[in-house]
Amino acid sequence: MKIGFDNEMYIERQAARIRERVEEFGGKLYLEFGGKLFDDYHAARVLPGFEPDVKLRMLKSMVDEVEIVQVINAGHIEKNKLRGDLGITYDEDLLRLRNIFIDLGFYCGGVVLTQYEGQPNATAFIHRLENMGIPCYRHKTISGYPYDIEHIVSDDGYGQNEYVKTTRPIVVVTAPGPGSGKMATCLSQLYAENMRGVKAGYAKYETFPVWNLPLDHPVNIAYESATVDLDDVNAIDPFHLEAYGISSVNYNRDIEIFPVLKAMLEKMLGESPYKSPTDMGVNNIAAAIVDEEAVCDAAKNEIVRRYFQCAVKALRTGMGENEAKKALFLMNKAGVNVNLSPAHSAALLRAETSGGQAGAMVLPDGRIITGKTSTLLNASSSVLLNALKAQAGIDDATYVISDAALEPICDLRTQQLGHRNPHLHPSEMLIALSTSSLTSPLAKETIAHASELRGCDAYFSSIIPTEDERLFRTLGINVCCEPRFDVAHSLMY
Template identity: 40%
Template sequence: TGQPSAVDFYQRLRKHGLKVFFHHAIPDYPNDLDMIVSAQGFGANDYIPVTRQLVVVTGPGPCSGKMGTCLSQIYHEFENGSCARYAKFETFPVWNLPLDHPLNHAYEAATADLRDYNALDNFHYDAYKIVAVNYNRDLQAFPLLRALLNRITGSNDGYQSPTDMGVNCIISGIIDDKYVQTAAKQEIVRRFLQYEADFRLGRTATDGAVIRASEIMQKANVTIADRKVLTAAREAARDCESRHKGDAGIYCGAAMQLHNGDLVTGKNSPLLHSAASMILNAVKHLANIPDSQFILLPEIVSSVANFKYGLGSNSRVGLDLSETLIVLVVSASRDIYAQKALACLPQLAQCDVHLSHYPSRGDEAGLRHLGCSYTYDPVMPTKNLFV
């Protein structure tokens, strides 16, 4: 339709040598089936030539045109005398787990901003007398999808339900349901904290996702108190303040739960951000290094701090997590304790982390690099943190 953003994106892709195909607006879509399944409908879209029998169609997210692309291709294939079909690779919801299983609740939490909800697939039960779980958008779209496929193929022998067209074998990979339920409940709390932070920090205009996630937490019978690292991080920040530590009247705490269940905390100081302190404490704990043992060489820390101060961009020179990891790598070339600590970093992947404050760019980049599952309180690290 000549959208400037679409034209710009097309030109960028072409400059990178990528082939680009267009879909066009179809009048009265999705109501006029005669128009949709015609040369002026799907037939007006570009045909995408393929050489493989199995083709994967992916997109950046929901409502990105994946199903429309598949239907258009199926139309063209049948017009060219070929028989084509499509199936959806569905991760969630898990159709053969109970509707109220925490894993299915976690899917609802992950899409709270879209207001997706799970429901029983009445089409599947009518066809097979088997209870199956699906979600609202697929259930709402299925009558139209079935009508379009029947019109394109000229047959009623296709899918009888949304569950039919989904490929989902997740339940075969669950060997410890109790562990999965626990992990799913943690994910629900993580999503709630993420939505709350986005709203309170102004990233989203309304609190709709926060309210929806709160409702899901009630269904799953979980609260933020079930996230142990949250409680530990807030306690670390309060302890930091009560001891008059911190940095220039700013008191921050961070907490990590290791895979063996141990909790490790960190507090900010003039030298380190709380996230950096927490990571150093975690690897020292894993490497059995005494708390009193330094693993960052003082001369390297001093050089980095002086460099930051010399830039003049910030009067505080405490190292964030990304900077601390670099100092640790350099220190490991000359110090045996730093080498042992560095070797333990991979064990932090997928560990739960919570910060009592909004993370700096360097802290967030470091946590992502380590593969930690982190959340944070939507509070800027100012002197008024606990007012």
């Protein structure tokens, strides 16, 4: 797979830009981190070569200057909001990330609960944090937010929030997901620092959209596709264009809120250091793109994947039909369609010829392999096993899983768990393959190639089980399913 992004160049330039911004504000910067600070798999998919933890590595290069403050919306805790890509709640993800940060040597300060109004689950989480020795700060909902500037920037507004004690020049403010209140936390801290006579500033670390790529660049369209549920829309920043005569890209929420943010900064600092929302950013993504064609190809594939995800979600839940329509519009805008990946048509053809659910995968060298539902394997398992054998150079007709490994698993499924067929899911197939590897060199060679499938695209003729999708995600394989149920097959589970 082509590499289109230089991580080391990105780390060097991004760290230098952040240090410059710290100096511009007199030695202290509250840095709002948009998107994923850790495991940014969207960026890794649209910028081939981008390592999911590169932003964390960048901060690691100046670890002694950085303090991390985590923010979570009390309402999200109350509703048990899930992080879609990992399937865990925001509060659990906050603690997961905190452990990762600490293990990597970062100093983690407190946790801020925004829009806290005494919600029971949020209160329980506060007690949990306190019992763990983690400082916790409550920021209440401010009436008139964000437009009543006089009230917000006052003792009755930001002044009612608990002051978060920080000790480092760069305070990274991050959260498990969007809508957590990162910007409000930063501005509340700016107000508190100003009242204490401390010079401090605010900036945004927003990976997407990329401000100095064209509005209709596939990378920026892919960002819109990824956020159709948030109604984010990329747009030319009119404030930047007016101030500098330079066309730059931002998204609608930042553009819409900028006049309010500018007014807040003027009230707190006397004048706003920024003339546009683009000014607030410290984004050097474009400077580290080393292969434009590879990046464009990767972004286009991501746009198609997002369409399939939205279409399947709409079918599964009965909600999100407008999201699917917008994803289709963006796919057309990018000049691509559902057949962009050759695996899509290959999966449909295999399903038509086999009379059942089937799938296909594009291997790293461009080969297309297929698989179908068989006597012992479901379509997901068949595709995965055939891909592993192809990578290992083992003929598709060669058996690599022993009967001794298969029999107890099949028996467990049908006799003990009550399934109506013995079809193994990918996780069960891998267990059988691993067991077989104890005595079979072929099985051992087959499973040794699992990591080589990371980043590959797999398509299926109908929706596969959620547990199969989760396993593919763990392996780093991108999965798309035709938005339809395989009724005849699903009745057999």
